[in-house]
Amino acid sequence: MPTMQSFVCDRYKLLMIEKAVNLATDALTIILMRADFAQVVPFNTKYYVKRINVNGNSGAIGLTFSNTPAKITRAAGNFWTAGFAPGNYITTNSANPANQGPFLVYDIDLVGPGLWMQIVDLTGADPTLTAGVEAAITITFEDQLPTAGGYVQDANGMSAYAAVQYDTGGYAYIDFDPVNFGLAMMGDIAPTAGALIWDDDAAADEIVGFFDFGGNESSTWPDYLTVGNMRFKIA
Amino acid sequence: MLFTASNHYKYRLLNHNVDWDAPDAFKYALTRAGFVFSPLYSTYGCLNAYRNGATTFNFGSQSIARTTGSWSTDKFVPGNLITTSAAGSNYGPFLVTVVTTLVLTVTDPTGSMALLTDVSTSCAITANDELGSGYGYTLGGTALAGENAGLDLATDNAYGFWNDIALTAAGGDIGPTAGIIIFDDTTSDDCIVGYFSFQTDRIIRDGTTMNVNSSTVNHI
Numbered sequence: 001m002p003t004m005q006s007f008v009c010d011r012y013k014l015l016m017i018e019k020a021v022n023l024a025t026d027a028l029t030i031i032l033m034r035a036d037f038a039q040v041v042p043f044n045t046k047y048y049v050k051r052i053n054v055n056g057n058s059g060a061i062g063l064t065f066s067n068t069p070a071k072i073t074r075a076a077g078n079f080w081t082a083g084f085a086p087g088n089y090i091t092t093n094s095a096n097p098a099n100q101g102p103f104l105v106y107d108i109d110l111v112g113p114g115l116w117m118q119i120v121d122l123t124g125a126d127p128t129l130t131a132g133v134e135a136a137i138t139i140t141f142e143d144q145l146p147t148a149g150g151y152v153q154d155a156n157g158m159s160a161y162a163a164v165q166y167d168t169g170g171y172a173y174i175d176f177d178p179v180n181f182g183l184a185m186m187g188d189i190a191p192t193a194g195a196l197i198w199d200d201d202a203a204a205d206e207i208v209g210f211f212d213f214g215g216n217e218s219s220t221w222p223d224y225l226t227v228g229n230m231r232f233k234i235a
Numbered sequence: 236m237l238f239t240a241s242n243h244y245k246y247r248l249l250n251h252n253v254d255w256d257a258p259d260a261f262k263y264a265l266t267r268a269g270f271v272f273s274p275l276y277s278t279y280g281c282l283n284a285y286r287n288g289a290t291t292f293n294f295g296s297q298s299i300a301r302t303t304g305s306w307s308t309d310k311f312v313p314g315n316l317i318t319t320s321a322a323g324s325n326y327g328p329f330l331v332t333v334v335t336t337l338v339l340t341v342t343d344p345t346g347s348m349a350l351l352t353d354v355s356t357s358c359a360i361t362a363n364d365e366l367g368s369g370y371g372y373t374l375g376g377t378a379l380a381g382e383n384a385g386l387d388l389a390t391d392n393a394y395g396f397w398n399d400i401a402l403t404a405a406g407g408d409i410g411p412t413a414g415i416i417i418f419d420d421t422t423s424d425d426c427i428v429g430y431f432s433f434q435t436d437r438i439i440r441d442g443t444t445m446n447v448n449s450s451t452v453n454h455i
Contacts, residue, residue: 010386010391013391013392014385014386016248016249016393017254018254018256018257019251019252019257020256021251022250022251023249024250045391165242165243167242167275172242172245172249232249234245234249
């Protein structure tokens with residue numbers, strides 16, 4: 001059996017003590033992540049914080065590709081605010097095959113801020129890019145499992161769970177009901193590395209956290225994939 | 236100082252009842268000498284838990300039992316130092332070690348066997364865990380200032396913080412006191428956030444000021 005891990009995002013913790021979110025009553029969405037998500041670049045609770053971090057694109061912008069380490073640099077704008085985060089699976093529409101990807105975002109400039117991204121290949125190695133300036137390039141990132149077979153993107157909601165004070169254990173918790181993927185759609189579930197939950201009632205659909213399956217899981221219809229035993233705990 | 240959060244505060248946070256950003260009105264209270272905090276202290280009322288004399292209690296066998304009502308509802312918790320209005324050795328003080336709905340298990344204040352006299356009687360029972368008023372300290376808690384929420388990205392913790400506490404003794408000593416209870420005066424039950432233990436009893440001497448610097452409460 002793979003070892004599951006769970007992560008709670010830092011910003012969501014802050015929103016909780018600011019009384020800006022209510023995990024017990026807010027509408028939540030649970031999604032499945034792509035194969036190998038967080039396996040090479042670990043899930044980052046500091047910067048993978050909002051729904052916009054799951055997928056999006058840069059728009060057509062001028063980019064400089066450079067090496068050692070491999071970086072993509074923009075002249076203006078901000079990769080952070082565009083939604084990019086460490087761990088993203090990215091591709092580009094560069095005419096140079098070496099610059100098309102796919103890559104993983106390894107780090108993003110904190111000082112610029114957000115002017116460059118360091119990237120690695122899908123094994124975590126430093127790739128060799130075709131160095132130079134390119135105009136009107138779009139970088140696309142997508143970390144959610146595509147809509148196919150038994151999975152539909154953004155379609156699984158969760159809500160209304162009771163908080164419990166557990167004095168014996170010295171903590172408080174909310175248990176979520178199991179979620180079945182593939183059951184309603186009557187199709188296969190492609191390999192997925194984990195499930196992510198965001199809060200639809202939070203100001204920017206902040207991510208509550210991520211359940212790392214510890215490896216890729218899949219299912220073949222009529223079996224379905226169930227994510228269960230989900231507990232949010234304040235200890 | 237060592238901070239311990241109450242279980243109830245964790246529940247209140249999870250249940251959308253506590254706000255460090257707006258923020259709620261938080262207060263601090265000083266505890267008696269020798270006080271040892273349990274995370275079961277859930278509300279400010281636990282410090283001064285009280286049951287009036289309308290109930291008949293059965294003293295004996297290291298316990299004080301009742302046949303109706305609930306010790307928990309009356310806010311008694313393990314750690315309470317209680318006295319009663321009963322006569323003789325049943326007056327106390329006693330240290331509460333276990334609380335069930337109908338039975339308080341007690342020891343003497345040092346943890347040794349309590350010398351209770353077997354009897355059924357009506358009396359009032361009071362917990363005395365907060366320092367009494369005097370010389371600059373006021374029973375009931377003192378408002379904190381500058382409360383706000385913070386996020387420590389190095390430790391991945393969200394936390395509440397407030398301005399330093401400065402308490403000056405005037406006309407006499409304050410204490411000895413074992414630590415500071417922080418509670419949320421805005422929540423309907425005055426939820427206890429947690430407890431800063433001084434780890435030894437402290438006395439604020441007449442004319443001096445005790446400063447508690449930049450206290451933070453690591454939450455989650």
